[in-house]
Amino acid sequence: MGTNDISILAIESSCDETSASILVNGKVLNNIVATQSVHEKYGGVVPELASRAHQENLIPVIHEAITSSGISKEQLSAVAFTRGPGLMGSLLVGVSFAKSFAKALDIPIIEVNHMQAHVLAHFIDDPKPEFPFLCLTVSGGHTQLVLVKSHLEMEVVGETQDDAVGEAFDKTAKLLGLPYPGGPLIDRYAKEGNPKAFNFPVTRMPGLNYSFSGIKTAVLYFLRDQLQEDPQFIEKNLPDLCASIQATLIEMLLIKLKEAMKQYQLKSVAIAGGVSANSGLRLALSELSRRKGWNLFVPKFEYCTDNAGMIAMAAYYKYLKGEFSSMDVTPLAKMKF
Ligand code: KG4
Numbered sequence: 533m534g535t536n537d538i539s540i541l542a543i544e545s546s547c548d549e550t551s552a553s554i555l556v557n558g559k560v561l562n563n564i565v566a567t568q569s570v571h572e573k574y575g576g577v578v579p580e581l582a583s584r585a586h587q588e589n590l591i592p593v594i595h596e597a598i599t600s601s602g603i604s605k606e607q608l609s610a611v612a613f614t615r616g617p618g619l620m621g622s623l624l625v626g627v628s629f630a631k632s633f634a635k636a637l638d639i640p641i642i643e644v645n646h647m648q649a650h651v652l653a654h655f656i657d658d659p660k661p662e663f664p665f666l667c668l669t670v671s672g673g674h675t676q677l678v679l680v681k682s683h684l685e686m687e688v689v690g691e692t693q694d695d696a697v698g699e700a701f702d703k704t705a706k707l708l709g710l711p712y713p714g715g716p717l718i719d720r721y722a723k724e725g726n727p728k729a730f731n732f733p734v735t736r737m738p739g740l741n742y743s744f745s746g747i748k749t750a751v752l753y754f755l756r757d758q759l760q761e762d763p764q765f766i767e768k769n770l771p772d773l774c775a776s777i778q779a780t781l782i783e784m785l786l787i788k789l790k791e792a793m794k795q796y797q798l799k800s801v802a803i804a805g806g807v808s809a810n811s812g813l814r815l816a817l818s819e820l821s822r823r824k825g826w827n828l829f830v831p832k833f834e835y836c837t838d839n840a841g842m843i844a845m846a847a848y849y850k851y852l853k854g855e856f857s858s859m860d861v862t863p864l865a866k867m868k869f
Pocket residue numbers: 547670671672673674697698699701702713714715716717719805806807808809810811836837838
């Protein structure tokens with residue numbers, strides 16, 4: 533490690549994953565993630581429990597990231613952290629730690645926008661997308677179509693006006709009696725089901741925006757009616773129900789994605805965020821891309837869900853441009869880019 537080497541410790545603590553990563557000269561060396569299981573029995577993330585778990589997990593996770601990287605903390609050039617968007621208490625744990633650690637080491641801090649970092653997860657490994665490209669960022673908290681012009685120049689051209697698609701997966705899964713987070717379980721059952729078995733409405737919003745709150749209500753009323761006739765309706769039809777719900781959500785995602793690709797005359801498309809792990813979405817998008825002749829970019833699974841590797845990657849580009857934060861920076865529950 534010479535004096536010109538850039539080594540960054542990055543911290544992610546916006547929701548229910550505590551993560552730390554070390555990046556050296558643009559290469560992510562590791563990505564340590566502690567997932568919080570404390571929320572499972574509550575059917576969703578409990579903010580106060582999340583902040584407490586971050587407090588417990590943060591130092592062990594950072595310690596592991598530093599020791600397994602082979603560099604010492606004195607060799608770090610900067611400390612990066614997620615400033616927002618996310619849960620206020622959870623963000624606060626990461627931001628406070630980053631500030632004090634950087635102060636002790638006398639190095640700068642770099643704030644990162646979590647949603648921008650999800651897009652930049654595509655630059656951790658090869659092949660990397662060429663600019664401009666469209667990124668569909670789909671997570672438990674967000675659903676965005678992002679026009680990516682350069683590493684740090686991005687524009688949200690469409691987004692959900694209510695629930696995120698991940699929330700739609702999780703809430704409909706809950707109606708089916710599946711534990712939280714239900715998205716991966718819907719994915720699993722859908723593989724054995726018929727996506728055309730049941731019809732749920734496809735909500736169409738103006739422009740490139742989305743709305744996912746309607747499907748939850750549609751599924752609720754549909755199940756209520758069916759369960760009156762047959763109390764075992766869900767058990768008997770679980771794979772078909774999951775496949776039909778998943779197919780409706782994927783259709784809604786892809787309608788607007790196609791419109792955006794056309795509107796901005798793009799040839800490359802990427803997906804990011806927890807829901808991009810969905811196998812039905814991956815398959816549908818790869819078939820669509822083949823038909824349209826688009827280049828498709830899908831990150832490795834560990835970089836789809838919340839992770840500090842993507843925070844480190846975003847921080848690296850900011851470091852190169854000299855974009856550091858002041859010590860009085862505060863977290864933001866809502867944050868635009
Ligand atoms: O990006 P992420 O890890 O955290 C947030 O920032 O929200 O995304 C979590 C979301 C959850 O809603 C979860 O159910 C969903 O991603 N998810 C999936 C799958 N894996 C994770 N949804 C559908 N199919 C999957 N395979």
